[in-house]
Amino acid sequence: MTRVTADVSFLRDYNQALVMAVGRTARTFERSTVVEATGLTPQAVSKVIARLTANGLIRPAGVRRPGIGKPAVVYELVPDSRYAIGAHVARRTLRLVLVDLAGAVHHSAVSPLPGDFTPEHLLDALSVGIDSMAGIGDLRSRLTGLGIGMIGPLDHANGLVRDAHGLRHWHDVPLREIAEKHLNLPVHLDKDVTAGITAEAWRHGATFGDAALIMVESGIGGGFWLSGAAHRGAHTNAGEFGHTVVDLTGPLCVCGRHGCLEIVHHRAAEAGDIAHAARVLAVGVVNLLQTLDLAHVLLAGADLLRHPQTYLAAVTEAVGADARRADWLSTRVALSSLGADVIAAGAAMQVLDQHYGIPELAPI
Amino acid sequence: MTRVTADVSFLRDYNQALVMAVGRTARTFERSTVVEATGLTPQAVSKVIARLTANGLIRPAGVRRPGIGKPAVVYELVPDSRYAIGAHVARRTLRLVLVDLAGAVHHSAVSPLPGDFTPEHLLDALSVGIDSMAGIGDLRSRLTGLGIGMIGPLDHANGLVRDAHGLRHWHDVPLREIAEKHLNLPVHLDKDVTAGITAEAWRHGATFGDAALIMVESGIGGGFWLSGAAHRGAHTNAGEFGHTVVDLTGPLCVCGRHGCLEIVHHRAAEAGDIAHAARVLAVGVVNLLQTLDLAHVLLAGADLLRHPQTYLAAVTEAVGADARRADWLSTRVALSSLGADVIAAGAAMQVLDQHYGIPELAPI
DNA sequence: AAAAATTTAGCAACAGCGTTGCGTAATAGG
């Protein structure tokens, strides 16, 4: 949720989101935990906790006896109090996942999409899939919305698919609007990699620092989490990481430039030299670190996950071996914890994040 | 100014900063202008304007007669109500500038620093320079502080110079602390390129989008402005843009990798082929656009400014020629409007920004 | 010349937020 001016309702939402962030990060928590983490006064935390409890988002979960004194009430998030559905729209498949308030993936389903599918095809597939998932235990009333992660270019702010690369029928499609009408649910549209990094950030909790999610699938993309929020760029087009030049004299890429990371990597992988391909990717990752100084790098994508250890080793080594990196310049490299679900799950979490995440104040 | 929790004083500061942003962006403004830009109620704007007027930050500047009805009071920023001094600490020189609240540079002075200068050398030079500048018209009482832009690596949050590259006496120097004590002024320490981009953002006003400042001096660095704030990365080390590999089989760089943008560019420039050097830089800039999707690219740095038109033309052409860039994917390329003063001026504006810019809420 | 319409400005009361002061509840130890 973004807005320009700050009023008291912003205070409420913001501080409430802080408490929710603590609850999502820690399995259980008590009032003093929140006080320590946020700097709010105990009294303020009590008010927020009372509100969240009344809304069913958190609940008491026993007491902790601190030795001497009155026992502290322990609270926990109620994971099944809210759900969101996430969709990963790829060129040939639709993946749907059901995610709860804690960020856990409950169901995952993949269905094929016809070649050159139209918006109508997609809406029908979404409708069927959502009805099937929401039917489980009558979740409909606890469903906060649908998140869609899709290949770009698209316009996140207006929910518009500008020109999905490689899909004939997807030029200037107001997907959010027509999907909301067709499905009768709030819909959030975003680029696939941006959805993916949101999943990692949401699951890692409030203390997650600047990070990138590197996706190696049909192409190579990067999703970025900077200063506590997804970075989308000026036109929702950030993340075309595969089209950065790493070899000035390299082969011609589809994008018209020579020696893009994507084409160089692809050639190596095609030749069967996965280790070399992984090292090429690692060069690109270190480029990102030099530019953006990230605390986390997460690896995902179908092509990468076919050789997870090879890629993980190559990137970890390249990051560690970088001669200029001092001990304080630490970056954690890991495989995405969500595997093939990361995009769809992230799309779902973007919906949850809009409701229960830290609100942002939009620039003028 | 950053804080974790949001309270009513945050509301005040935030909305006040919005009004100041309007005042800085437009030469003159009235109540209705602010209402339109921010969404605040007229009454709320009146209160803020009254407070700012009482503090001397803005003042009435006539009336506008809207045809029918009571004339609207026109306000303007009072540029000389507040000043800050900015310092650009380079390997051999210290540049000091005096900047007013509107972001205008009033005085600029360069003094040499001894080879392998020590913290004491710097403090003395700063002391002399500041006394000289603050003496002009007795600005001392209106001086909000000193900003220092310096080569890294450094720790912005703690005001610590970790290991200024190429300076022997600069390992783990708590520069902010000792400078504040020695100069009796609030001090803000940041990386040079980060200070530079702050200058551009501050001068362009509130509507400035995601942007990068490309500095070509002894090395190549990049300062980033993302989502309305400077991007520093996880360890204040973002911006080592010169050490991104653009030529996998290129020459060995001082950083230990092959074909860094910096060394490839340097070789071309050394050979006298500035046009080629500029094209190499342009490849790096387009890499940034693919990754971050920026609205503005600004060019600066002594080496670049020796051939400004060559570089501007090469980067503009590369950005425009990129085949995948549609018409809606516009990026403005320009030379920095501040020339050689950009780092020092930006360091000063960081101090002003702390007091009168949009406050941020720090992550937990 | 007087009345009406229009636009701007601001006083006063209000709701809602986090904070502060302080009383109460619950426990362990003496």
Place this chain on the structure above:
DNA sequence: CCTATTACGCAACGCTGTTGCTAAATTTTT
């Protein structure tokens, strides 16, 4: 049973932006 300690929350408070309404200043209409 008393005391120290810890956790909790009611009530009053100060501050914010908002809302309702009145006043002021100007042009247009009568």
